[in-house]
Amino acid sequence: MPVDIAELESTIRSAFSVTHLEIEDQSSGCGENYLVLIVSEDFKGKTTLARHRLVNEALKIHIAEMHAFSQKSYTPEQYDALCAKST
């Protein structure tokens, strides 16, 4: 079952206070394989596992309808540091 990218975005935005968001459809259009990058203050003080669990929980219904789902979750500080490093 395909998942709509706009629907995915609105779910993420309503669940987290997002400062930066990237959603990439890696399925060449069939809507079954997504990579999301979420930057949010909500991840502060949480381990990677805890962050992923939060995202999984928020997107539970959508993930169940996909074939593959991959995520990266950063705090704004981490994301800035990451961007600084890669430039």
Add this chain to the structure above:
Amino acid sequence: MFGSFLRSSTSVLRTATTAPTRTVLGRLPISSHYRFLSTEARAQIDKAVKSTPLVLFMKGTPDQPQCGFSRAVVNILDVYQVPPEKIKTYDVLVDAELRSGIKEYSEWPTIPQVYVNGEFVGGCDIVLGMHQSGELETLLETSNIIPTVPEPDAPATPQPAS
């Protein structure tokens, strides 16, 4: 009901002897997140999760992974040369019951899943991240799964408190 998974696909990395399972991308009907996991099923999974210090639930076998994410985790674990007696892999494609049960057990929606000493570590994204940061090596060392290697010039970078 868990007979098939307990008997089969207990192969270990590098020395897998299980015949590859032929599946068409393993697209079985998606199980409901809300399905009730029976006490008996939970106990069976609990036993599997704690069967060896390192346990991997994957699609396919280490020699014949049936999914890119599972293959990635197998390749990462390969790097650390985990002794065969310390690791066990379960192919969820040969047991639909296990495939849905393990997701409920860990409350984690995807396969592969890695467990160290009975504790859920994460899926592909997390394991890859831990591999890159050095956390995975540290975890495997402190869990006595692989011997500690002294690295005089490159000490393990401590993770920022996150």
